[in-house]
Amino acid sequence: MPVESRRKKFRRPAASKNGLGGRKPARGAGKPCETAFGRRRNRLDYQHVYAVISQRARGLSIGVNLNPDKKCSFDCVYCEVDHETAGRERTVDVKAMAAELEHLLTMQQGGRLGKLDWFKNLPPELLELKEVALSGDGEPTLCPNFDEVVREVVHLRSRGDRPSFKIVLITNGTGVDSPRVAAGLELLDPQDEIWVKLDAGTQEYFEKVNRPMVPLWQILAKILALSKKRPVIIQSLFPLIDGKEPSVEEVEQYVKRLSELKAVGAQISMVQVYSAHRPPHRPNCGHLPLKSLSFIAQRVRKATGLKAEVF
Ligand code: SF4
Numbered sequence: 001m002p003v004e005s006r007r008k009k010f011r012r013p014a015a016s017k018n019g020l021g022g023r024k025p026a027r028g029a030g031k032p033c034e035t036a037f038g039r040r041r042n043r044l045d046y047q048h049v050y051a052v053i054s055q056r057a058r059g060l061s062i063g064v065n066l067n068p069d070k071k072c073s074f075d076c077v078y079c080e081v082d083h084e085t086a087g088r089e090r091t092v093d094v095k096a097m098a099a100e101l102e103h104l105l106t107m108q109q110g111g112r113l114g115k116l117d118w119f120k121n122l123p124p125e126l127l128e129l130k131e132v133a134l135s136g137d138g139e140p141t142l143c144p145n146f147d148e149v150v151r152e153v154v155h156l157r158s159r160g161d162r163p164s165f166k167i168v169l170i171t172n173g174t175g176v177d178s179p180r181v182a183a184g185l186e187l188l189d190p191q192d193e194i195w196v197k198l199d200a201g202t203q204e205y206f207e208k209v210n211r212p213m214v215p216l217w218q219i220l221a222k223i224l225a226l227s228k229k230r231p232v233i234i235q236s237l238f239p240l241i242d243g244k245e246p247s248v249e250e251v252e253q254y255v256k257r258l259s260e261l262k263a264v265g266a267q268i269s270m271v272q273v274y275s276a277h278r279p280p281h282r283p284n285c286g287h288l289p290l291k292s293l294s295f296i297a298q299r300v301r302k303a304t305g306l307k308a309e310v311f
Contacts, residue, residue: 044116047088048097049104051113053122056195056235056272056311057130057168060113062104066092066149067138073174074139075211076199077285078239078276081137091145098152101132109162131168131193132157141175150184167192170235173222174214185230195233195272196223201253205246209239220257224266231267234258238296239276240286251296255303262304271308273297 044051048068054061070087072079113119113127132153134140143149150167157164167188173196175181185194198219200206206216226232236254238246246254262268273296275288293310300308 044104044118046100046104048092049100051104051108051119053119053126054130054133056274057133059126059128059130060108061131061133061168062101062108062129062165063133063135064092064097064101064149064153065136066134066140066143066146067136068092070137071142072138072172073142073213074172074197076237077209077211077241077282078237087137092143092149094145094148094152097149098156101153102156105129105132105156105162105165129163129165131166133168133170135170139172139174140169141171141173141178141181144180146175146178147180147184147187150187154187169194171195172197172210172212173219173226176222176226190230193233194226194230195235196226197237198223198234198254198257199237201250201255201257205250205253208241220261224261224264227261227266227268231269234268234271236271236273236296237275238273238288238293240288242284243286245288245292251299254296255299258300258306259304262306268306271297271300271306272311273300273308274311 048065050063050065052061052063053059068088069090070081070083071090072081072083075083107113108127108129111124111127114122114124119127134150134153136143140146153167157167169185169188169192171194176185176194176196197210199209200216203216206212206219212219223232223234258268258271273293275293276285290310297308297310300306
């Protein structure tokens with residue numbers, strides 16, 4: 001059944017009194033993190049692109065925001081996007097996006113990013129471009145002109161007048177089976193990557209952490225279909241919620257879902273296990289201790305044979 005028609009059935013859980021279910025404060029709330037990897041996206045006055053030092057990319061990631069309207073099918077407890085304030089237009093202005101991306105790439109390649117306040121004092125190796133990420137203030141696969149955006153980014157890369165770069169799609173999996181997304185993904189090279197979110201192994205925990213509009217079984221089915229066509233990297237974020245870690249049973253169920261995916265043909269090149277690196281907007285949503293993240297990654301490796309790393 002299409003995602004849209006299931007929305008009524010799989011409503012987001014209602015806001016809770018303790019704030020877990022509520023919307024988070026505006027972007028920018030909370031103390032800035034001092035580490036390079038903890039820095040938030042820097043929009044540099046652009047509308048469609050931003051730069052961030054990304055832990056998972058291990059360096060500079062230039063992002064393209066495919067959701068100026070902030071549309072998302074999840075409402076994760078750890079999300080840093082301010083969904084309280086209205087978004088902008090529904091579609092991406094592809095020409096404007098391309099001009100901004102080209103300008104930012106030129107700045108980066110000319111070594112000018114390090115002169116900006118935001119990136120000052122960072123070691124030069126952190127300012128080497130690791131990827132151009134198709135991401136955004138919502139779920140990129142819900143972007144109505146997803147394929148046009150990918151085509152433009154691929155075109156910019158293929159012109160040959162600048163160093164090449166890897167393209168990474170960062171998605172929660174909701175729209176990966178739509179025709180426009182499939183058409184866009186067809187344009188990617190084999191070395192480009194798709195990072196798909198999987199934070200839960202049970203519907204109950206999925207609703208607690210991701211507060212989705214789609215059921216877990218449907219996301220798993222989409223991940224499977226996609227990963228049979230090309231390898232994916234699974235991204236799994238485990239937050240502390242009200243000071244509590246995910247239960248051992250939940251972690252085991254999550255590991256089981258990965259095993260099941262692998263057993264039926266999913267190509268999973270890596271599992272990235274991490275927690276909320278950016279300051280959480282909700283005081284009850286925190287960072288899981290490293291030893292707990294290491295335990296989860298170890299369980300994944302042992303039970304599934306998949307490569308799993310803590311980021
Ligand atoms: S999927 Fe991403 S954009 Fe959507 S709510 Fe979760 S963290 Fe935010």
